[in-house]
Amino acid sequence: xxxxxxxxxxxxxxxxxxxSVLAAARExxxxxxxxxxxxxxxxxxxxxxxxxxxxxxxxxxxxxVTETAEGMIVRTQTDTLREYRRMILELLFTxxxxxxxxxxxxxxxxxxxxxxxxxxxHVRYPYLNPARTVDVSHKQYAIDHxxxxxxxxxxxxxxxxxxxxxxxxxxxxxxxxxxxxxGQPWGDSVTCTSCGKCVQACPTGALFRQGSTxxxxxxxxxxxxDLVTARRDKKWTV
Amino acid sequence: MDRVKLATVWLGGCSGCHMSFLDMDEWxxxxxxxIDLVYxxxxxxxxxxxxxxxxxxxxxxxxxxxxxxxxxxRRRSKVVVSFGDCAVSGNVTAMRNPLGKSLEVLRxxxxxxxxxxxxxxxxxxxxxxxxxxxxxxxxxxxxxxxYLPGCPPPAARIKAIVEDLLAARTPVRxxxxxxxx
Numbered sequence: 001x002x003x004x005x006x007x008x009x010x011x012x013x014x015x016x017x018x019x020s021v022l023a024a025a026r027e028x029x030x031x032x033x034x035x036x037x038x039x040x041x042x043x044x045x046x047x048x049x050x051x052x053x054x055x056x057x058x059x060x061x062x063x064x065v066t067e068t069a070e071g072m073i074v075r076t077q078t079d080t081l082r083e084y085r086r087m088i089l090e091l092l093f094t095x096x097x098x099x100x101x102x103x104x105x106x107x108x109x110x111x112x113x114x115x116x117x118x119x120x121x122h123v124r125y126p127y128l129n130p131a132r133t134v135d136v137s138h139k140q141y142a143i144d145h146x147x148x149x150x151x152x153x154x155x156x157x158x159x160x161x162x163x164x165x166x167x168x169x170x171x172x173x174x175x176x177x178x179x180x181x182x183g184q185p186w187g188d189s190v191t192c193t194s195c196g197k198c199v200q201a202c203p204t205g206a207l208f209r210q211g212s213t214x215x216x217x218x219x220x221x222x223x224x225x226d227l228v229t230a231r232r233d234k235k236w237t238v
Numbered sequence: 239m240d241r242v243k244l245a246t247v248w249l250g251g252c253s254g255c256h257m258s259f260l261d262m263d264e265w266x267x268x269x270x271x272x273i274d275l276v277y278x279x280x281x282x283x284x285x286x287x288x289x290x291x292x293x294x295x296x297x298x299x300x301x302x303x304x305x306x307x308x309x310x311x312r313r314r315s316k317v318v319v320s321f322g323d324c325a326v327s328g329n330v331t332a333m334r335n336p337l338g339k340s341l342e343v344l345r346x347x348x349x350x351x352x353x354x355x356x357x358x359x360x361x362x363x364x365x366x367x368x369x370x371x372x373x374x375x376x377x378x379x380x381x382x383x384x385y386l387p388g389c390p391p392p393a394a395r396i397k398a399i400v401e402d403l404l405a406a407r408t409p410v411r412x413x414x415x416x417x418x419x
Contacts, residue, residue, distance in 0.1 A: 100419025101323055102330060103419065107419065112417065121326070121387055122320065122382075122387070131337075
């Protein structure tokens with residue numbers, strides 16, 4: 001197996017050829033903030049929080065989809081990156097209606113935690129306050145589009161792990177939204193198996209079990225990666 | 239040493255931040271000799287005075303009175319702190335924004351069937367200040383010096399920033415001190 005050596009934050013790191021900068025950094029114990037990345041499913045590079053600086057490349061690179069290369073010099077913590085990461089989080093907060101105080105995911109939300117971690121004590125841009133809907137037509141689960149950041153974790157989880165591809169993204173720009181099947185209410189979907197993996201995958205309070213109230217929605221995301229690993233390594237006999 | 243002139247203000251919020259302020263419990267006794275509480279819903283001053291050193295402002299800017307008050311606070315205070323999530327982000331107070339402008343909000347609240355019987359728009363402008371079309375965080379109306387998120391900010395978080403400001407230190411706060419919600 002081909003191995004490349006590179007430098008991340010002045011630390012020499014070795015990686016398998018083809019491995020992403022994000023994976024190599026994690027293996028070396030260097031934490032890069034992420035939001036749309038989910039262990040066990042493919043990368044979307046949608047959130048841009050994992051942006052890093054690569055010497056010799058003019059543009060910032062999303063670590064999750066940037067392949068490691070021999071001699072690469074990567075920086076993950078600079079003032080520029082910190083400013084962009086905070087800006088990305090602020091824009092996510094303005095684009096939807098994120099009211100932590102009354103959210104099912106309060107205290108268990110990756111968006112909320114990252115905002116605090118990145119020093120976001122207020123948002124400098126005007127809130128858009130879009131009119132978005134809540135779909136409670138499913139008998140067990142619900143989707144609150146106000147809290148959706150379009151990371152597409154649910155879309156990828158449903159497609160790649162469950163194999164149902166109930167979820168997808170419809171619309172363009174600020175009108176983009178997650179749809180079930182051809183845009184019907186979730187409860188009317190003929191492909192949804194009600195497995196709940198999308199609910200486990202959601203980083204915010206957008207997907208939740210019905211009946212959960214403020215701060216009650218906890219998740220076990222490792223289960224999804226465990227499932228993928230177990231399948232790949234044939235840990236079950238059928 | 240001169241006492242620090244402290245003001246606390248209640249704009250478009252639920253007063254939960256002020257309840258959390260009172261939750262500082264016995265530390266309020268330590269605080270009392272260091273400050274003059276010159277204006278507050280917890281005190282009896284009718285006019286917001288000149289020369290306030292530190293103002294903790296709870297609530298979003300939701301109506302004409304809030305907007306007027308915000309400007310008065312800025313003019314008459316050295317340091318203005320956005321006190322709690324409503325002041326910082328609009329929070330629950332701003333949840334009406336997606337419903338539309340003020341008239342649509344009033345119609346939804348007072349005229350729809352769900353509003354019950356005897357439906358009527360509140361119209362006494364002498365008593366009820368006019369709603370703004372969009373609820374704004376405090377810093378969209380006036381420049382703000384420090385932000386104290388939380389719904390409400392826990393008492394320990396309030397104490398930390400008040401201590402910093404009394405000692406004329408710039409508050410530097412870790413992730414667990416600025417978490418929303």
